[in-house]
Amino acid sequence: MSFKDNQLEKVAYIEQVLKAYLPEKEGYQELIMEAMEYSVMAGGKRLRPMLMMETYRMLGGEGNLIEPFMAAIEMIHTYSLVHDDLPAMDNDEYRRGRKTTHVVYGEDMAILAGDALLNFAFETATKAFTMFPEKSTQIGKALQILAGKAGIYGMIGGQVVDVKNAGNPVSKEVLDFIYELKTSALIESSMMIGAILAGASDEDVQKIERIAKGVGIAFQIQDDILDVTSTAEVLGKPILSDEKNNKTTYVTLIGLEKSKEQVEQISMEAIELLHQFKPEDSFLEELLTSLIHREK
Numbered sequence: 408m409s410f411k412d413n414q415l416e417k418v419a420y421i422e423q424v425l426k427a428y429l430p431e432k433e434g435y436q437e438l439i440m441e442a443m444e445y446s447v448m449a450g451g452k453r454l455r456p457m458l459m460m461e462t463y464r465m466l467g468g469e470g471n472l473i474e475p476f477m478a479a480i481e482m483i484h485t486y487s488l489v490h491d492d493l494p495a496m497d498n499d500e501y502r503r504g505r506k507t508t509h510v511v512y513g514e515d516m517a518i519l520a521g522d523a524l525l526n527f528a529f530e531t532a533t534k535a536f537t538m539f540p541e542k543s544t545q546i547g548k549a550l551q552i553l554a555g556k557a558g559i560y561g562m563i564g565g566q567v568v569d570v571k572n573a574g575n576p577v578s579k580e581v582l583d584f585i586y587e588l589k590t591s592a593l594i595e596s597s598m599m600i601g602a603i604l605a606g607a608s609d610e611d612v613q614k615i616e617r618i619a620k621g622v623g624i625a626f627q628i629q630d631d632i633l634d635v636t637s638t639a640e641v642l643g644k645p646i647l648s649d650e651k652n653n654k655t656t657y658v659t660l661i662g663l664e665k666s667k668e669q670v671e672q673i674s675m676e677a678i679e680l681l682h683q684f685k686p687e688d689s690f691l692e693e694l695l696t697s698l699i700h701r702e703k
């Protein structure tokens with residue numbers, strides 16, 4: 408099977424898992440379940456659950472222990488997008504090719520849907536305790552990573568520095584800090600949780616964290632590039648959003664060509680580090696390679 412077909416099959420499987428873990432639409436609060444489903448099932452590349460699942464598989468993980476965490480990481484990622492699109496942040500009308508949650512459900516419900524997704528992510532991940540009580544230690548460690556990497560020392564921390572500095576020139580050092588927290592942290596969380604639940608040693612989990620950090624930074628630089636080179640139709644969200652928000656990016660700091668070189672170099676370093684795990688199949692490597700020239 409070609410890499411592309413394989414990837415499509417895996418996305419379809421991830422979407423099945425997501426659907427299975429989303430809450431039933433019921434009760435007087437039904438509207439919030441609808442808004443959660445609207446945001447999560449809007450499409451998207453499903454990169455984070457895919458990286459989690461593939462890291463788990465690469466390190467010998469089997470069965471469905473990983474599934475509640477795959478759903479949880481996509482819920483956290485989606486909440487961050489819903490809140491990032493709000494009028495108080497980027498004020499964007501389109502995401503994943505459709506109207507943003509606040510445009511469809513109103514600002515109040517979009518705030519609540521984001522909050523709900525964050526909470527429900529943890530309700531979902533903790534289901535692993537009931538499914539596999541004998542894996543409680545690993546599940547506990549995975550939860551610690553899930554919480555930490557999304558929080559003030561992770562994604563939220565990065566977003567704070569990003570928002571606070573919008574409109575001001577930012578040094579390369581601060582920009583790297585923002586990218587590592589805002590974008591890499593959730594990618595690190597995805598791959599580290601895959602490793603932890605597969606039973607990897609602390610040392611291997613640290614190696615995976617390093618690989619994921621590179622993947623995340625390269626992913627964010629490519630995001631900067633696509634913001635100036637792509638179209639709204641292809642991306643499913645507005646282009647030139649960094650310019651609109653007066654943001655320093657790799658493109659404004661070092662230019663388009665050098666940014667492309669950085670994506671390639673940082674990604675190749677991550678792929679090189681992946682080889683130490685001697686993966687049995689090449690899907691994860693092909694996935695990381697495909698991100699270098701991704702168009703959306």
Ligand code: GRG
Pocket residue numbers: 450451452453454486487488490491503562563566589590626627630703
């Ligand atoms: C609002 C708490 C809070 C955090 C916001 C993640 C984030 C921090 C903001 C979203 C906007 C953004 C540019 C984030 C950087 C990471 C990134 C490139 C997200 C988009 O991820 P994709 O391309 O999206 O994987 P899909 O839709 O494919 O899942």
